[in-house]
Amino acid sequence: MSPKISFQDVSRQFTVGGRTAFTALDRLSLDIADGEFVTVVGPSGCGKSTAMSIAAGLLAPSSGRVLVDGAPVEGPGPERGVIFQQYALFPWLTVRENVEFGLQIAKVDRAERRRIADRFIALVGLSDFADALPKTLSGGMKQRCAIARAYAVNPKILLMDEPFGALDALTRVQLQDQLLSTWSQERRTVLFITHDVDEAVYLANRVVVMAARPGRLDRIVPVDLPYPRNEEVRLSPAFSALRNEVWRAVYHPAAAH
Numbered sequence: 001m002s003p004k005i006s007f008q009d010v011s012r013q014f015t016v017g018g019r020t021a022f023t024a025l026d027r028l029s030l031d032i033a034d035g036e037f038v039t040v041v042g043p044s045g046c047g048k049s050t051a052m053s054i055a056a057g058l059l060a061p062s063s064g065r066v067l068v069d070g071a072p073v074e075g076p077g078p079e080r081g082v083i084f085q086q087y088a089l090f091p092w093l094t095v096r097e098n099v100e101f102g103l104q105i106a107k108v109d110r111a112e113r114r115r116i117a118d119r120f121i122a123l124v125g126l127s128d129f130a131d132a133l134p135k136t137l138s139g140g141m142k143q144r145c146a147i148a149r150a151y152a153v154n155p156k157i158l159l160m161d162e163p164f165g166a167l168d169a170l171t172r173v174q175l176q177d178q179l180l181s182t183w184s185q186e187r188r189t190v191l192f193i194t195h196d197v198d199e200a201v202y203l204a205n206r207v208v209v210m211a212a213r214p215g216r217l218d219r220i221v222p223v224d225l226p227y228p229r230n231e232e233v234r235l236s237p238a239f240s241a242l243r244n245e246v247w248r249a250v251y252h253p254a255a256a257h
């Protein structure tokens with residue numbers, strides 16, 4: 001089967017101070033299958049966000065290309081939902097209105113909008129807060145609202161750049177479980193950047209480890225743990241072994257080879 005997302009020899013240079021070009025991303029090649037959950041870890045500055053922005057169509061590659069369903073990415077598109085660390089909710093809209101927003105743009109009629117929004121609001125556990133404004137929600141609730149909003153427009157691909165990075169450890173674990181439960185019910189292709197090695201292993205079918213200077217793919221660690229993932233999986237020796245493998249690859253890249 002052809003990949004859902006295909007990074008083909010993707011590089012990106014930036015100019016600093018108007019001249020010196022430096023390579024933020026060096027010849028990244030990576031195929032992601034339809035319905036796969038891939039996480040990306042690596043040291044700060046290894047090009048994770050650069051790769052994600054190129055896949056989102058928010059940044060052009062200097063060379064190479066990203067294909068989605070075989071077609072080159074040339075800008076943002078409705079089949080790719082993007083979720084960043086900052087929740088980016090509209091503060092003047094309620095949770096339901098935020099979730100409905102993309103549907104309104106897509107000219108979905110009012111009753112259908114409401115039905116779709118309420119379904120995803122329920123899926124992320126926010127039904128009791130559908131009429132609340134973002135300022136009255138906790139960080140975790142805002143991020144759940146952002147996830148519901150991304151899901152509502154039915155993107156086939158979710159591009160998530162450290163979506164749980166600003167949250168406390170407990171909320172983070174809860175949202176990981178919620179994301180996996182949503183993903184198992186509404187299967188999407190997910191590309192998920194994180195700094196957290198445990199999070200990377202817990203969520204993924206495969207962990208992509210990147211290295212810095214220049215930003216590049218270092219290795220891919222397949223995660224052969226069963227879904228649904230739960231505390232039992234999280235506390236298992238198999239999980240620890242994978243976490244240790246990824247940890248060593250990220251923090252001691254030379255030793256791990």
Ligand SMILES: Nc1ncnc2c1ncn2[C@@H]1O[C@H](COP(=O)(O)OP(=O)(O)OP(=O)(O)O)[C@@H](O)[C@H]1O
Nearest residue numbers: 014015024042043044045046047048049050051215
């Ligand atoms: N618009 C830009 N102009 C110049 N340099 C940039 C730009 N965007 C990113 N960079 C540089 O490219 C490199 C890769 O950045 P990127 O944000 O992709 O890394 P990252 O792995 O996501 O880092 P972090 O984990 O800290 O978010 C960094 O050295 C960064 O300073």
